[in-house]
Amino acid sequence: MEAQLLNVKGEKVGKLDLKEEIFGLKVSREFLHEFVTIYRANQRQGDANTKTRAEVSGSGKKPWKQKHTGRARAGSIRSPLWRHGGITWGPHSGKVRLEIPRKKAKAALAQALAARLADGGLIFVETLAIFDKQEAKTKIMAALLKTLGCTGRTTMLVVDAPDAKLAQASRNLPGVDLVLAADLNAYSVLRASKLVLTRPALEKLGAKWN
Secondary structure, three states: OEEEEEOOOOOEEEEEEOOHHHHOOOOOHHHHHHHHHHHHHHHOOOOOOOOOOOOOOOOOOOOOOOOOOOOOOOOOOOOOOOOOOOOOOOOOOOOOOOOOOHHHHHHHHHHHHHHHHHOOOEEEEOOOOOOOOOOOOHHHHHHHHHHOOOOOOOEEEEEOOOOHHHHHHHOOOOOEEEEEHHHOOHHHHHHOOEEEEEHHHHHHHHHHHO
16 A cells, blocks of 8 residues: 655655555444544543532521421421532542553554545655754744645644654644654544644554554
């Protein structure tokens, strides 16, 4: 399986051999949906907490006698029916983490990459290190993405190592994220409409399947 390799000017400079075990997999929508559901559940903070009638402050004494007052029966001022009373069936903290087996996460990533390749959302470039000899400018980065055809809502730049200047030039562009190949997962791949992978990032990504 081959793919076109571009330079920062959008010109074809060669071809890449893509691994069949990553980019040639058959995509299962059900499998990817399961992974994304678990991944998003694990991203929730899970710190919402309400107090029951046993936890709110207030006396436990019966407000008035049961009968002959002309008022409705009441057993406690902490009742959920009262103002400042407890909350019935409210959310409680205690996040439960759902585990994703490593093999499953790797298979989901491969299927997500295969899906993006199939719909033309993957762009392979020689390098994105364009700010070695010049100042990091958002305008230059925006022009580069336009040249590469990244005009969708979300674009993800995948590099092999941290690049401070590249991060500075892309951080103010809406819908543009910069991630390391080692941190890539199926959810981030599916979330982006365009993925720009450098050759070193692709090599580092392929090392996971060696």
